[in-house]
Amino acid sequence: MHSSQNEQDSRFYGKFALIPILEPSNQQEAYDMMKVAFEMSEKLQEPVLLRVVTRLAHSRAAVEVGAQGDENAFNPSTGRGWVLLPGIAKKQYAALLEKQPLMLEAAENSPYNRNEKSGTKLGVVACGIGYNYVKEAIANFKIDGINLLKISQYPLPESKILDLAAECEEILVVEDGQPVVETDVKTIVGDKATVIGRLTGQLPRTGELDPDSVSKALGYETQSPLGTAKNLAGRPPQLCQGCGHRDVYTALKEVAAEYEGARIFGDIGCYTLGALPPFQALASCVDMGASITMAKGAADAGLFPSIAVIGDSTFTHSGMTGLLDAVNDNSNITVIISDNLTTAMTGGQDSAGTNKFEAICLGLGVSPDHVKVVTPTPPNIPEIKRIIKEEIEYNGVSVIIPRRECMQTLMRHRKQAKKQ
């Protein structure tokens, strides 16, 4: 979990949709499973969910690649399976239920769900990447007596879990994310075994698993022989020196300070860093587009001034619908589209609306007198402040577009130009 509101384990969606889930434990399996998932999907004519947890997504290793297959023939559906009217959807659901035993059978026989046993002292169900941490602990501490069931394919292979419960009095469930399997294993084994894990405190309820927490759950604590350093300070990320968002926040904070109860609603991008020192300007950052919809809701409920700050690519991703809504209701909000001409936070990809923002805002019905473009540089701050103030004072929807290229892409472009 890095920046979602909470853990949001995608295995719930697999269960909810009644489809198979594959959960790789390492990079090679992630590669191999993609092929398996496509084959399974073709065979079942159902989607297959591949679950990748944070650590696997942020880690790399060499993988052995296989031969590339031929592209499937383009074969658009001719039936009515994609017309989800109630009468059809009811039949589809019955058909989906009929496929469940096939999915369970595949999971029972899957090579990815396998038993590795050195005893019966403790049963361990290790899901996906959890398997690695268990294996690491077994190797580090030379742990004996573990009856290890590796799970990487769902629905859960119930008979394998019952076999484990027949041999072990206690079963530890090691899974990244939420205690999805732990709950299910409890249901499957009933009073045949005690099930422990994140819900019972042997593993922490929050945060990603790591070799230390899993070793501890197995009864072996890793140590820090050199202790913890004293001369340390946090070093949070910051907006780059020279970044245009800095000038936007400098101006905005100074204007907002003139009003009691002003709120600035933020959004998702580099400019979310405006929530941290030195600016500490933002009252919210929830999901893409929420700066505008939350500012609208707050304004409609009586907040003044209600200001939204959104980046150029987030605006085209899901800010436009909120802006249309605000225009339709003539909500009293000031929207700042801080346009750095790129999708900066993810590395400088093209931004879908570049050169179109004024036209988009006018097209959505914002008054032409209240769509303003400024250049965010330190010398322009007085002018930007004046415009922000004017637009706050205007009773209706205003859009201010501070526009200046991202420092990272600017440096990259300059370097490229020098080469040519």
Place this chain on the structure above:
Amino acid sequence: MKKDLILCGVGGQGILSIATIIGEAATKAGLHLKQAEVHGMSQRGGDVQSNLRLSTDEIYSDLISKGGADVIISMEPMESLRYLPYLGKDGWIVTSSKPFVNIPNYPDNEALQAELKALPHVSQLDIDAIAKKVANPKAANMVLLGMAAPYIEIVSVEQLREAIRTVFARKGDAIVESNLKAFDAGVAHK
């Protein structure tokens, strides 16, 4: 044999290039390798780290255990201390001695140095000054890699030199040579 390395510094200092070069050398040597890292807003001046695990045998965990690291390779002295709980008792800290101060509450440098010097195995050098002298300021991370090279062991100094040639080849001979010079200056520091 297995070696667990933590590479760290401040976003933009070039720690991922160090990881790429060690990774290239390890892959060529036929070793198992896992590299976990935090990135995202890593260009924005925050702390960044990467766990790099190299082994002749299969590696399970992507992350290094507490007390499990053999070497902490750091572009910044305070950042090297951030990962102290992960350093093994015979492990080495190889770090730039020059603080990168972009926060108001950076610790007192004398106290920081005293804490570093009280540790059993620390190798420190002003890598920026050395890089400026022998190559160019951008090659400071190669000076650091050179300093760390003797402690990495599982890949040899010569294998790392070869990896620098491979990784920088597309940037031309001059860049390869200046990076090698910086690397060798780091190796020479004992």
